[in-house]
Amino acid sequence: MARPVGIIGTGQTKHGKRMDVCYPELVREAVMTVFAETGIDPGDIDGVVSGTMPSMMEGIALTHFYFADAMQASGKQILKTETCGSTGVSIAHTAYYWVASGMADLVLAVGHEKMNEGDSQATMTTVAEPFYQRFFIAGAPGVFSMQSQMWTDRYGIPEDKLRDAAAYISVTHHNSAFDNPYAHIKIRVTMDDVKNARIITYPVRLLDVCPNSDGACAVIFASDKMIRKLGKKAAWVKGVGYSGEEYYFGDSDKAVWQAAIQAAKQAYKQAGIRNPRKELDVAEVYNPFTYQEMLFYECFGFCDFGQAPDLVLKGTFGRKGELPCDPSGGTLCTNPIGATGLIRTAEAALQVMGKAGDHQVPGAKLALAHAMGGVDQFNGIIILGSEK
């Protein structure tokens, strides 16, 4: 059986357009922050896990070698995990498995991306093969918007209600970003601003979609034994789930998205969660698009299918709601993709450790973090708790 594993510290860069640093310096900023925060001697780290969305985002292959110095990884075991948008959660999973297996006591996980240095959508379009699908997916927004359109139609959600709910989510997250010192986009928007913004990929409009961010995140995973030795508070890993489906967009249903449903089920089973809306205190859902965020609420069992827009408009998932989602402002306000899932994990850890500052959900004890990747193909979940 797996050993108990906890997160003992997190480090984030200030996310945004960071042309003031080269890419390794950006990575170093996150790594130095987590070492300063935890007081861990970098020499005590057993292994390092690194990941980007695709290395090609910045045109340099095998970036874990490029960042070996910045991650202080020379002389250590190093792994790279790359699972497209879900990379950040997969990095967390890799670090977790490494420590849980008993093969390491301290693992440094680092996610990073510098989206402003390339053409993000051109890069993401290469996730699709060039025989059949690359011509039509239109980067990330095209394919995820089509999924949202399918979901809207399946449940007959009236357009007015849908746009109101999406706008409500956008306004809530943009406001929350002001409470997060690391968030990228800090603008005040109104419901009307969101509803009347330019169409990017219908139904998604400009303020329904995440930015291109430069950013990195570093998280230290430790064994039970090490946490006791250090006398540290930890965010304990209660469950992990990862699930996907066929490669071709069109081979499987995306409105009732099994990859998301199964990933959550696996994690809930390990964590002993039966009623997620009631038992979870906070969720950091990977939400690059407002519409897709609602679909995730349903796939994760936060509510029934077709019900999310009504609950969103009631404030159920707002900052003071029954299950606050993305109090950090989420992916909608900050998206350095290879780091994003690890930022969700770090934010969930901060919440259950009571260290989330101005966006702390009072008394949060159990948190979910999520990311998804591929041409609508894979989902990853990690559940963190304040108690072992």
Added chain:
Amino acid sequence: MTKEYKTIKTELRLPYELAYGATWTRFFEGMQEKKIYGTKCPKCGKVLVPARSFCPKCFVDTDKWVEVSQEGKLTAWSYTNYRYFGQPVDPPFIGALIRLDGTDVDLLHLVGGIDLKNFDEVKRTIKNGMKVKAVWSDERKGHILDIRYFEPV
């Protein structure tokens, strides 16, 4: 005032020659003759389009070729109204999932044949479940864009 730091402009251009393999070669030869081929899984019986050499759900080799209908129903769509580097289809365009009659998966392609510049018109015209049919290019090269788009019937 914020200091401006230097940047370097660089570019990667790499040539590739990717193999179609026997199954996809046959599929694209069919496209040149204005035919759409699928393959059938012997285990689940699903007709897969475009043709695959093995079933992505059952993991067994497909054993039967089927020429499928050029008409089908719209499953989902999105109107793309932004541009990225090297984009192969000029925006605005409608990316769509289409369930061709007699097949069991959705084909990803374009919906066209209407005024795409007028979004209100697009929204009035394009509905999930509507019938669409393939419109072929006059010059076919054995490429997925030999079908120019699917138009409302």
